[in-house]
Amino acid sequence: MNPQKTGKLIMDLRKEKGWTQKQLADCLHLSDKTISKWERGIGCPDISLLPALARLFGIDSRQLLDGEFVINGEDSDDMKKIQFYRCPDCGNIISSVGPAEVTCCGKMLTALPVQKPDQLHNLKIETVEDEWYMTCPNHPMTKEHYVTFIAAAGCNHIHLIRTYPEQELSVRFPKRRKMTLYYCCNEHGLYRMDL
Numbered sequence: 001m002n003p004q005k006t007g008k009l010i011m012d013l014r015k016e017k018g019w020t021q022k023q024l025a026d027c028l029h030l031s032d033k034t035i036s037k038w039e040r041g042i043g044c045p046d047i048s049l050l051p052a053l054a055r056l057f058g059i060d061s062r063q064l065l066d067g068e069f070v071i072n073g074e075d076s077d078d079m080k081k082i083q084f085y086r087c088p089d090c091g092n093i094i095s096s097v098g099p100a101e102v103t104c105c106g107k108m109l110t111a112l113p114v115q116k117p118d119q120l121h122n123l124k125i126e127t128v129e130d131e132w133y134m135t136c137p138n139h140p141m142t143k144e145h146y147v148t149f150i151a152a153a154g155c156n157h158i159h160l161i162r163t164y165p166e167q168e169l170s171v172r173f174p175k176r177r178k179m180t181l182y183y184c185c186n187e188h189g190l191y192r193m194d195l
Helices: 003-015 021-028 032-039 047-057 061-066
Strands: 083-088 091-098 102-104 107-109 124-128 131-135 149-155 156-163 170-174 182-187 189-194
Touching: 003 021, 003 032, 021 047, 047 061, 047 131, 061 182, 091 149, 091 156, 091 170, 091 189, 124 182, 131 182
Parallel strands: none
Antiparallel strands: 083 091, 102 107, 124 131, 131 170, 149 156, 149 182, 182 189
């Protein structure tokens, strides 16, 4: 932790909220002199105070440690930059349309790298009325090895369906132009296929 960077970040976030040093100190049950020391880079918050301080400012504790608060640019909502995260502990699936810091079960998650489908992970896609009907006939759906989700992303939307082991893998999505499919195998990772 760099005291000067962290102190400046605390000062900037405090001013953004419109708080005085005394108001911030009162929220943390500290003196305003302590806040002043932090903001001047003379000292740093105790590690036990970081979660409460982060909650007050609505940021991640790690940003306080780094002394940097990064805001995504306006192009962060481009669906071509979609990323998926999967928690290895609880199986939670999270997506973002730009760079993100994602945590689940107390762990920092990294975006799943995208791969091209191979023989085992190749989807069979058929048109049924006005829908895409997808199956993955070569992939097992056992408790140990299965597809965890299939998502269809368009220019301004995403439709995600969670799949479960020991159930038939068959999914339907409304048929639209320029769709990109993403699907995740619990053992081999994330695959992408353009329609």
